[in-house]
Amino acid sequence: MGYIIHYLKKLYAYSGNKLIISVIGMVVISLLDGAGVFLLLPIISASGIASVNTGASPIAGLLTFLQSFPKALGLPLILGMFVVLMLGQNWLQRFLTIREATIQQKFLRHLRLDTYTALMQSNWVFFIKRRKSDLINSLTTELTRVGFGTTLILQLIASVIFTLIQIGLAFWLSPVMTLFVLAFGFILTLFSRRFIKSAKSLGGQTSELSQSFLAGITDQLGGMKDIKSNTLEGSRLAWFHSLTQKIMNEQVDYIKLRSASQFFYKAASALLIASFIYLSVTLFHTKVEQLLLIIVIFSRLWPRFTSIQSNMEQIASSIPAFRSLLQLQEEFASAKEFHTENKQDSQAISPIAVKYGIECRNVSFRYNRNEPTYALTDINLHIPALQMTAIVGRSGSGKSTLVDIIMGLMQPEVGQVLIDGEPLQDDKILSLRKSISYVSQDPFLFHASIRENLLMISPEASEGQMWEALEFSAADEFVRKLPQGLDTIIGDRGVRFSGGERQRLVLARAILRKPSILVLDEATSALDTENEAGIQEALDLLKGKITLVVIAHRLSTIRNADQVIVLDQGSVIQQGDYDQLAAEREGQFSNLLGNQLVVSS
Numbered sequence: 373m374g375y376i377i378h379y380l381k382k383l384y385a386y387s388g389n390k391l392i393i394s395v396i397g398m399v400v401i402s403l404l405d406g407a408g409v410f411l412l413l414p415i416i417s418a419s420g421i422a423s424v425n426t427g428a429s430p431i432a433g434l435l436t437f438l439q440s441f442p443k444a445l446g447l448p449l450i451l452g453m454f455v456v457l458m459l460g461q462n463w464l465q466r467f468l469t470i471r472e473a474t475i476q477q478k479f480l481r482h483l484r485l486d487t488y489t490a491l492m493q494s495n496w497v498f499f500i501k502r503r504k505s506d507l508i509n510s511l512t513t514e515l516t517r518v519g520f521g522t523t524l525i526l527q528l529i530a531s532v533i534f535t536l537i538q539i540g541l542a543f544w545l546s547p548v549m550t551l552f553v554l555a556f557g558f559i560l561t562l563f564s565r566r567f568i569k570s571a572k573s574l575g576g577q578t579s580e581l582s583q584s585f586l587a588g589i590t591d592q593l594g595g596m597k598d599i600k601s602n603t604l605e606g607s608r609l610a611w612f613h614s615l616t617q618k619i620m621n622e623q624v625d626y627i628k629l630r631s632a633s634q635f636f637y638k639a640a641s642a643l644l645i646a647s648f649i650y651l652s653v654t655l656f657h658t659k660v661e662q663l664l665l666i667i668v669i670f671s672r673l674w675p676r677f678t679s680i681q682s683n684m685e686q687i688a689s690s691i692p693a694f695r696s697l698l699q700l701q702e703e704f705a706s707a708k709e710f711h712t713e714n715k716q717d718s719q720a721i722s723p724i725a726v727k728y729g730i731e732c733r734n735v736s737f738r739y740n741r742n743e744p745t746y747a748l749t750d751i752n753l754h755i756p757a758l759q760m761t762a763i764v765g766r767s768g769s770g771k772s773t774l775v776d777i778i779m780g781l782m783q784p785e786v787g788q789v790l791i792d793g794e795p796l797q798d799d800k801i802l803s804l805r806k807s808i809s810y811v812s813q814d815p816f817l818f819h820a821s822i823r824e825n826l827l828m829i830s831p832e833a834s835e836g837q838m839w840e841a842l843e844f845s846a847a848d849e850f851v852r853k854l855p856q857g858l859d860t861i862i863g864d865r866g867v868r869f870s871g872g873e874r875q876r877l878v879l880a881r882a883i884l885r886k887p888s889i890l891v892l893d894e895a896t897s898a899l900d901t902e903n904e905a906g907i908q909e910a911l912d913l914l915k916g917k918i919t920l921v922v923i924a925h926r927l928s929t930i931r932n933a934d935q936v937i938v939l940d941q942g943s944v945i946q947q948g949d950y951d952q953l954a955a956e957r958e959g960q961f962s963n964l965l966g967n968q969l970v971v972s973s
């Protein structure tokens with residue numbers, strides 16, 4: 373329940389007085405509806421269908437007033453009042469429906485924006501610990517369920533207000549009968565708790581199943597080539613069969629539950645009305661006009677009772693979604709990377725110009741603090757400004773982890789990173805990030821044109837600057853050959869281009885930003901030797917102008933590095949320039965070099 377109250381408070385904080393006005397509108401509608409019911413008596417009386425004793429009725433005054441009119445005028449007058457009342461009520465209802473829908477949609481958008489902004493502001497560690505598909509599920513399915521749940525709560529509030537006002541009117545007419553009906557309603561509520569509990573548990577299953585469904589589908593679409601080439605279709609289909617069966621069963625169970633509760637309520641209502649009329653006539657000797665009004669009120673009220681019950685079941689089933697979204701938002705809050713108050717603040721932070729260099733002092737890092745294995749242990753190194761530093765080592769030796777720490781994407785568990793002697797923290801991280809261009813092992817391109825991909829990183833770039841960047845990364849030739857040139861749309865994750873072409877496009881994008889630090893993590897691994905040599909020459913021209921950090925498996929690409937750092941099992945085992953390390957016969961570097969010469973010969 374706490375989760376729901378949290379979102380209701382958010383809704384109130386967001387929509388404020390608009391929500392209060394809506395609630396007041398609901399009260400007015402309920403009162404108008406009640407007034408319409410009360411008018412039934414004068415209608416019956418004035419039409420002469422039945423003789424109604426008006427003496428005991430709370431609206432006796434109105435009846436006496438109407439009786440002062442000639443008979444021919446009385447009925448049209450009262451019917452006219454009835455029509456005006458109903459029109460007013462329905463107009464107000466329409467107005468409120470649109471208003472509520474607008475509040476709800478705006479709130480849903482606000483929720484989406486809030487959540488997505490928090491996601492964007494979370495640190496990198498948050499993302500490496502989370503399954504991507506779980507995040508997608510939370511941002512789509514769960515968030516929509518929360519939005520829908522909030523709508524249901526508003527409907528519930530409307531129903532409760534309507535019910536309370538109608539009960540008040542009924543109480544005014546006949547306290548004894550009303551208490552009788554309320555006692556009956558109370559007993560039913562006790563039974564309804566069972567239904568609500570089951571609905572909540574089914575809602576939990578919905579969350580789990582939709583999470584597994586999305587995770588599986590995302591995995592399989594990502595690995596389709598492996599599935600096809602290794603004939604794994606059968607086992608994947610078996611998984612799909614079993615999961616869809618569970619989803620189907622869960623949905624059917626939910627419908628069964630809801631229809632069972634609806635049946636229970638409707639059966640109870642038939643029983644109630646029968647015993648109610650029987651008791652009214654035999655025991656309480658209720659007057660005809662009172663009985664008539666109470667029957668009308670309760671026959672309208674009972675469906676509301678049922679809809680309250682149904683709303684509560686639906687809300688209960690969406691509680692797990694409320695819970696998971698709230699937990700996610702709490703995780704976002706604790707993973708917030710920068711505590712700059714607003715966009716202007718973060719825009720005001722300018723890129724850093726590294727003068728002397730970046731230093732790692734006694735840096736150790738573990739991905740999981742509950743496990744003993746360190747990805748980096750006691751790293752001490754210096755990356756001089758405006759020079760090229762290469763990081764090499766066997767697969768899994770910690771190269772990417774080291775670069776992530778240097779870029780401030782992850783914080784060391786022990787030790788610190790210093791930029792020109794100052795610790796890398798808070799605003800400094802953002803400053804550093806603004807001066808870095810990073811190209812990863814798996815280059816990412818947006819599903820947009822080449823031009824848009826380039827402009828995304830440097831909106832001011834001219835056509836000439838874009839071609840210059842493409843020339844730098846040896847991509848100009850193949851882009852020129854494309855019929856649409858710069859306006860060619862890059863397919864999903866760049867599938868329209870080969871791995872090497874993608875790498876070159878991403879490199880062009882990185883260089884277009886005019887970074888003062890360029891970090892290349894296996895950024896040329898998919899290139900042929902000719903293209904790689906071209907890029908090598910271009911990088912050599914950057915020496916002395918920007919700080920270059922290059923991770924490379926292919927050691928030929930780092931021949932001109934000013935400094936080479938060799939990592940092994942998370943520790944620096946060698947450090948020096950290329951020729952010096954190549955000359956250390958016992959060192960791992962000459963070993964790696966020897967292996968590559970054997971492979972390439």
Ligand SMILES: Nc1ncnc2c1ncn2[C@@H]1O[C@H](COP(=O)(O)OP(=O)(O)OP(=O)(O)O)[C@@H](O)[C@H]1O
Nearest residue numbers: 500739740747765766767768769770771772773774
């Ligand atoms: N997200 C992660 N969670 C847990 N452990 C990780 C994670 N990423 C990397 N590791 C572990 O940290 C160690 C260093 O990994 P890292 O990716 O830095 O190595 P690398 O030298 O860049 O490897 P490669 O050359 O294969 O890219 C490895 O043992 C790896 O299993």
